[in-house]
Amino acid sequence: MKKYTNIHKLSDNRFLNLFHLDALTDSGHPFDYFFVSRRKADQIKLLTKDNAAEGVVIFPVWREDPEKIVLIRQYRYPLDDVLYELPAGLIDAGETPECAAIREMKEETGLSFEVYTGGDAAYRRPFFMGAGFTDESCNAIFGYASGTISRRDMEDTESIQVLIAGKEEVRRILREEKVSIRAAYLLMSFLSAPREKPFGFLD
Numbered sequence: 001m002k003k004y005t006n007i008h009k010l011s012d013n014r015f016l017n018l019f020h021l022d023a024l025t026d027s028g029h030p031f032d033y034f035f036v037s038r039r040k041a042d043q044i045k046l047l048t049k050d051n052a053a054e055g056v057v058i059f060p061v062w063r064e065d066p067e068k069i070v071l072i073r074q075y076r077y078p079l080d081d082v083l084y085e086l087p088a089g090l091i092d093a094g095e096t097p098e099c100a101a102i103r104e105m106k107e108e109t110g111l112s113f114e115v116y117t118g119g120d121a122a123y124r125r126p127f128f129m130g131a132g133f134t135d136e137s138c139n140a141i142f143g144y145a146s147g148t149i150s151r152r153d154m155e156d157t158e159s160i161q162v163l164i165a166g167k168e169e170v171r172r173i174l175r176e177e178k179v180s181i182r183a184a185y186l187l188m189s190f191l192s193a194p195r196e197k198p199f200g201f202l203d
Contacts, residue, residue, distance in 0.1 A: 005030070009041045019044065036134045038090070045135035053126035053139040056101045057088040057182050059190070060113060060145035066198040068166050069190050070109060070145045071173070071183070075159035082161075084179045086186060088138075097124075101141035109162045110150025115143040119202025129182075140186065142199055167191055 006022040016036050023033035037044045038054045045051070062068035073082045089104030091097055098115045105113035119142075126137040149162045165173065170187050173179060179187075189201045 004033070004046075007041070007044075007046070010034075017041075021046075034133075036136075038136055045137075051126050051128070051137050053091060053097055053137045055088060055090045055136065055138045056097050056104065056141050057086050057138055057186070058101045058105055058113065059086060059140055059142040059186050060105060060109075060111070061143070061190075061198045062164055063114070063144040063146040065166075066144075066193075067195050068164050069170065069187070070111060071163045071165050071170075072108060073161040073163065079178070081178060082159075084173050084177050084183060086180075086183045088182075091139075097139040097141055101143070105145065107153045107155070108158065108160055109145070110148060110152060110154075111145045111162075112147045113143050113145055115141060116199050116202075119199055123202050138182070140182075142202065 002024075003026075004021045004023045008020040008022075010018040010020055016038055018034060018036055019041075021033040021035070023031050025031060039045070060070040062070060070087065072085050072087055074085055075081070076083050087105055087108045089100060089108065091100040092103075095103070101115065102113045105111055124139060124141065126139050129136045129138055149164075151160075154160060163169075167190070170191060174184060174187060190198075193200055
C-alpha cells in the first residue's frame with residue numbers, strides 16, 4: 001500500500017536536502033512527514049527502492065597492535081560538543097566503498113588503510129542509518145591502519161582529533177563519553193575480538 005500522495009523538495013543544498021511527504025496513516029488519514037536525503041529528488045530511495053550506500057564507516061584496527069583501534073573525536077554542530085566516532089565519509093561518484101574508505105582515512109587521519117576482504121560479505125553490505133528521518137545507508141569497511149597521524153589533508157570544516165585506543169580506553173569511552181551509535185556497536189565487536197583474529201566476528 002502506497003502511504004503518501006506527493007513529495008515536495010524543500011531545500012537546495014548539494015550535500016543534504018529536506019523533503020516533505022503528503023503522508024497517509026494506515027487508515028488513510030493525511031499527515032505531514034519530513035525526512036532528509038543526500039540524493040537528488042528523482043533518486044530518493046522512496047522512489048528507487050534500492051539500498052546503495054551514500055557513505056562508509058571505517059573499522060581501522062591498528063596494524064602494529066590489533067588490540068588497538070583508530071578513533072576520532074569530532075566536533076558536531078548539532079550537539080555543540082565532541083563525539084567519539086570511527087572515521088567515516090561519503091562515497092564520491094564513481095568510487096567503490098573500499099576506495100572511499102581508503103581516501104577518507106587518509107583525509108581524516110593521515111593514515112594508510114588496507115582493506116580486509118575476509119569473512120562473510122553480508123556484514124559489509126549497506127545498512128540503513130536512521131530510516132525515521134533519512135534514507136541514507138552506509139557500508140562498514142574493515143581493515144588495518146598504519147602510518148603517521150597527520151592533519152595535512154583534513155578539511156577546514158572538520159574539527160577532528162585522532163586517537164589510537166586500546167581496549168581499556170575503548171571500554172572507558174563506551175562507559176563515560178558521548179559516542180555515535182554505529183561506532184558503539186562496532187566497538188563492542190572490537191572488544192570481543194581476540195588479538196590473533198581481530199575480524200573473527202565477521203566469520
